[in-house]
Amino acid sequence: MKKDIQIPVVENVYVAIVNEYNDIYKTQDWNAYIINDKAVDLDTVLIVTSGFSEDKVTSIFRKKLDKLPKKSYAKIELMQEDLFALNNQFKVTFFEGNTMFDKTYTFRKNTINLKALQPIPLMEARGVLVK
Numbered sequence: 442m443k444k445d446i447q448i449p450v451v452e453n454v455y456v457a458i459v460n461e462y463n464d465i466y467k468t469q470d471w472n473a474y475i476i477n478d479k480a481v482d483l484d485t486v487l488i489v490t491s492g493f494s495e496d497k498v499t500s501i502f503r504k505k506l507d508k509l510p511k512k513s514y515a516k517i518e519l520m521q522e523d524l525f526a527l528n529n530q531f532k533v534t535f536f537e538g539n540t541m542f543d544k545t546y547t548f549r550k551n552t553i554n555l556k557a558l559q560p561i562p563l564m565e566a567r568g569v570l571v572k
Contacts, residue, residue: 451544453478456531457561458520458553459568471525471553473517475509475533478562483509486535488517492527494550499527509535514563525553531571546571 455476463470473490477483486506492499504517517531529548534541548571558567 449540449542451533451542454483454533454535454542454544455562455570455572456517456533456546456548457514457564457568457570458529458548459561459564459566460555460558461566471520471522473520473531474514474561474564474568475506475517475531476514476561476563477509477511479537480511481537482511484536486515486533489532490518490530492524492529494527497527499524512563520553526550529553 455478457474457476459472459474461470461472462468475486475488484507486509488504488506490502490504502518506515509515520529528550531546532543533546534543536542548569553569557569559570561568561570
């Protein structure tokens with residue numbers, strides 16, 4: 442019975458933590474984004490985030506997007522720098538047509554920093570990316 446269950450591999454969907462300037466508050470902020478680099482729209486995107494270490498656990502944050510258009514991105518949440526000392530996990534579930542996809546993206550503790558910035562697909566920004 443288990444052998445009949447096929448779990449499709451998620452490709453071209455990423456989570457990035459981007460360092461960007463906030464025009465309103467005149468601050469440099471870290472924001473989490475989901476990126477759809479596919480040629481098709483994603484439907485009913487559910488994102489569950491949390492942070493954890495050996496002795497700390499954050500509260501769980503949930504976000505739902507009805508649709509994430511092809512070759513686009515959407516902000517998930519503002520990230521406080523204190524969270525970077527923890528492992529930050531983003532569990533993403535979405536539908537592509539009638540097929541459900543699921544993937545967990547994990548940013549290991551202390552890997553989100555200014556030295557780790559790289560160009561982010563589809564965005565004119567630099568950040569830390571997990572594929």
